[in-house]
Amino acid sequence: MFLLLAIFCGQGFCKEDKRPVPMHQNFPARRFENFRGRRKPLRKESCRLIRINVIPVTEDGKEFVALELFFTQSIDPRSVHNKNILVNSTALSPRHKILFNKSATCIRIVLERDDFFSLSVDGIRSYNASPVPKAQIESMECGHKYFFDKEEKLWKKF
Secondary structure, three states, rough: OOOHHHHHHHOOOOOOOOOOOOOOOOOOOOOEEEEEEEEEEEEOOOOOOEEEEEEEEEEEEEEEEEEEEEEEEOOOHHHHHHHHHHEEEOOOOOOOOOOOOOOOOOEEEEOOOOOOOEEEEOOOOOEEOOEOOOOOEEEOOOEEEEEEOOOOOOEEOO
């Protein structure tokens, strides 16, 4: 009886189909690379830091600052170390955690509260191994957002 059920279900008795799956006609022909289990197109333009959010956070009566750094492409998490990010001209200590979003386009760091500080980011690479240009922002204020103006090549506050 079990044998009859297996024959009707077809499990284990059919050969695996090994024909290549044809590419869809409307699908653009691009080069893809596997990134964390997903396929992402490789971009020709360079990866750069485009926006920084400085968010005040209060937890258990203590005040912190959360820095969110946004990039144009996915960055390689293996290239980001505490020595690559300088706050007030000093590298981050090992107790600071560097967190990434799922697509690796945003970094989040929680620091002690300081009203004015400077930030320098250098030595980070995108997933396709292109270097991210050095970013230096002076006198950042807590509670503001900053973006990079390509025409003037300056960091501006909004």
